[in-house]
Amino acid sequence: MCTIKLTRCFTLGTGLIWFIHSIIYGLFLNVNPSLGCVITNPTMTLYSSWFFYPVLYGPLPILIASLSSLFAFNNVRRIVRRQVPIVRRRLDQQMTAMVLMRVVFFVIFTLPYAIYRIYTINIPNPQSNVLHYAIRQLLQAFFTSWTGVNFAVTFYIFAASSARFRRQVKYLIRKYWRQWKHCSFCAAQNQVGPINTVSGNSDIDLE
Template sequence: MANYVSYVYYPVLIGFLPMTITSLLSLLSYRNVRRRIPVVRRRLDQQLTGMVLIRVIIFVILTLPYTVLRIYTYVTKITPSSNLYAFAIQNLVSSILGTVVNLNYAVSFYVFCVAFRRFHRQVKHVLIKKCWRQCKLWCSSGKNQINPDVVMNTRPTDSDEIID
């Protein structure tokens, strides 16, 4: 099982096969869109393929170190009893790279917001114009109403007795 995990599962199934397939397909689609699409649709399709290409580059950058570390971990087989210092370093690096791999899912949103103005405008429109207004209306329902003050008549009337 250790040989399968270290030589097939992490290098091929988890690491290089998905990276190779996504990189190859995104490059082919990027090249295809740049060459064959009419001028009217070209701008939107170029933007979409640019987003896909950036997404694949981020995927490769964030996945490759974790894959290499997992292969190294199974090949070297460091245990706490053999070398405690090396085992601690390996666990620390593994935790950091595991976090980096999980960033793979969140970082695309922020990269798209920074890199593409149209995506940035859409996110701004949805978050500020729609969600923020709805939240503001929900939170302040009825709290900002102005009611007139009731003015009390302070002059004594004939039926009231004045006590000195």
């Protein structure tokens, strides 16, 4: 049902909406020397507690990604039953496996951070209790790093779930490695250095 043109419009519209939302959301963040960026506006606190993290950041992207992966899986099953070239069938199967793996890890890396953010927004972190405060700071650092992994492991997920992707990566690495070695060899051959010549004329008298 979705064409390339419609997909580009959806992508552009989604990026524009999130860009505007991020600017508005960032205006209500205040920098605390000990806590980092925190929300102090009561209205924005309610919005973050009841809509942003419970809907926009957590369940909604997970639901959309899960439905897309299920549609892709159903599409591959329908292609298997149809008379299509075997190469196209294998490519679609590998792409579906990559998408499914990506969705699973997306849920694993995104959901804990959303739950923790809802907890921290609704329950303040008292600095009077030093132990409790240190534990909360440690958890915040852990979950922030954990959700950051979500944007760094896509390559490794695809490499682990697709043999064709691994072969393509190996081919590109070997190709560019040969090019780099060739360029390095040519650069070494084209180096220019001074030539020391010793005059053989022994009739020159030094004064």
